[in-house]
Amino acid sequence: MEVTPELPVVVIGGGIAGLTAAREVRRRHPGRQVLVLEGSDRVGGKLRLEEVGGVTLDVGAESLLARRPEAVDLVRDVGLGDDLVHPATTKARIWSRGRLCPLPRSVMGIPGDLDDLRASGILSAAGMARVEGEPGLPRKILDGDLSVGDLVVDRFGTELLDRVVEPLLGGVYAGHAREISARAAIPQVVALLAGNPSLLHAAEDSLAAASDDPVFAGIVGGVGRLPQELARGLDVRLGEPAIELRRTPEGFRVLHGSAYRPSSVDAAAVVVALPPPNASRLLGPLAPAAATVLAEVEVASMAVVTMAFAAEQFPRVEGSGFLVPPVDGRSIKAATYSFRKWDWVCRAGADKGLVHLRASLGRHREERELQRDDFELVDTVVVDLAAAIGLQSGPVDWHVQRWGGGLPQYAVGHLDRVARIRSAVAAVPGLAVCGATYDGVGVPACIASAVAAADQVDRHLGVSGPQGTMGP
Structure with a gap:
């Protein structure tokens, strides 16, 4: 298919991933229009x-x-x-059994300091004994994926899962540890287990070697300022949800706005930066295999x-x-x-x-x-x-x-689902996806997925700037 130079690139979704993808494409292809369609009345998505x-x-x-x-x-x-x-x-606590207990040092809930865990008072004597006995367990060989809950209970028992790991994961995914994929949600823990027969000892070594650099950062005035700055200079159309995505000989046609009297725009390439249900609906006619898998992501x-x-x-x-x-x-x-x-x-x-x-x-x-x-x-x-x-x-x-x-929700098998989605999308030249569904729900992961989507657009349009990097 011949790419028509006059056609714009359309990004569907004005959250942090969509805006980053639009900025990257515009930076690499300064002569081509990049249009962002956002269904709500403001940019930013979950940054607000x-x-x-x-x-x-x-x-x-x-x-x-x-x-x-x-x-x-x-x-x-x-x-x-x-x-x-x-x-x-960043010294948080856990409100457990009616007490505010210090949150012990850990690697995503895996204890990295037994004295710290013991002093916190979060676990009962029996729960503490179960954790302390982990180094004596047979080595865990991971074959395929399993839930965070299954992994933690197998090594440390139910109490550590319920009292420490579950609240930590709930704050990130709003999900349940017994359903969330270990390989997708806590890959650093899975990597520790691969290198040490004791997950407890591996976590202790990891924390001992950890950098003293701050783990988190913010922005004076709020992280919500970031998408506002990203949107400056971009052609963003608010209140314009994408209704339908069609293939054309030149690329794509995107119907947007009112379902009764939609507008349309032809595009050389399209980036879909939407939550799973919305992305599934749009991708159905073009990449049905990807749409089917996206529909499975709760x-x-x-x-x-x-x-x-x-x-x-x-x-x-x-x-x-x-x-x-x-x-x-x-x-x-x-x-x-x-x-x-x-x-x-x-x-x-x-x-x-x-x-x-x-x-x-x-x-x-x-x-x-x-x-x-x-x-x-x-x-x-x-x-x-x-x-x-x-x-x-x-x-x-x-x-x-x-x-x-x-x-x-990164359910067990999530990495395989993402691979199947991306494979199906890659089979449609000029189409890309990005967002919290794919590589992590945090802001850095969403940005990385947006850069990957821009790379995919480059492979279709021809590269005008450096791939895999961000610039002013």
């Missing part, structure tokens, strides 16, 4: 800013994994490097409740917040003391006599918790905070952000 108590702050993702380069490099590339900051504290819904409290009435708290084991039956799954975690949030709130925090609710297949109205969700969070930290006053302002179907 709202005003709470007169302070604008994140109500979606609020930190970036700094030990991967993609996100911090992109922040610098778009001109926000001077506003990169690291958390004032998604979780959640809500983030951000609140401002009068500083003089807020109880004294320590650390950056706490995680909640689902086995305890609480409504919230985590709370972050934003005013303690980020100095810029603390300063902005202090000017108004306020402190800000956020709590998250909702796990995979537990959407019933989210069916209550916003007022009820806020009341639910306040009740749990009263039990956890002794809160005795209500918020002076709040915002409820619902993320419906926003988190893809």
Whole structure:
């Protein structure tokens, strides 16, 4: 098929992955139009800013994994490097059995310091003994994939899974450890097991060798500033959802806007940066095998409740917040003391006599918790905070952000599913996919998937700039 130079590249989805892909394609092909179609009224996807108590702050993702380069490099590339900051504290706790226990040092929940785990008081004597006995178990040979839960229970027992691993994974995936793929979600742990017969000893060695560099980073004014800067200079059409994707002799035709009176645009190449259900629907006519597999990827819904409290009435708290084991039956799954975690949030709130925090609710297949109205969700969070930290006053302002179907679930076999999706998509010249479904749900992973999608577009159009890199 001959590529028509006049046709644009169309990116469907204006989240962090779609915007990065659009920027990369435009940078590498400066003479070609790049059009972004976004169905909502703003760019950013799960990176979003709202005003709470007169302070604008994140109500979606609020930190970036700094030990991967993609996100911090992109922040610098778009001109926000001077506003990169690291958390004032990352010392979290676990609200377990009615107590706030220090979160022990670990590799995604795998203990890396037995003394630290013992001192935390999270595990019972029996649970602690089970962990301590792990080095004496036969070596675990992984044949294929298995769930995080199966791996942890096999090596350390149920209590460590329920009290430490489950709340950690719930904060990332809003899912359940007994269903989440070990190879997809905790590849670093799987790699440890491959190199040492004892997972406990391997985790201890890993933490001992770990860099002292900060694990996380943020942006003064909120991570939600990143997509706003990415969108500058891009041709972004808001309120224009893609309705249908067709093949043409010259490339593709994208129908968008109203289903009753849609507009259309012809494209030389298309990047689909949408959640699994939306991507599956669009790709059906062009890449049915990819659409079928995408339809198998389940998604979780959640809500983030951000609140401002009068500083003089807020109880004294320590650390950056706490995680909640689902086995305890609480409504919230985590709370972050934003005013303690980020100095810029603390300063902005202090000017108004306020402190800000956020709590998250909702796990995979537990959407019933989210069916209550916003007022009820806020009341639910306040009740749990009263039990956890002794809160005795209500918020002076709040915002409820619902993320419906926003988190893809990396179920056992996920890596194989991704390989099959990409193989089917690659069979359609000029078509690419990216986003949280493929290589990780964090911001750096989404950016990496976007660069990979731009590489695929390059292979179709011909390369005009360096592949696999990002520039201004």
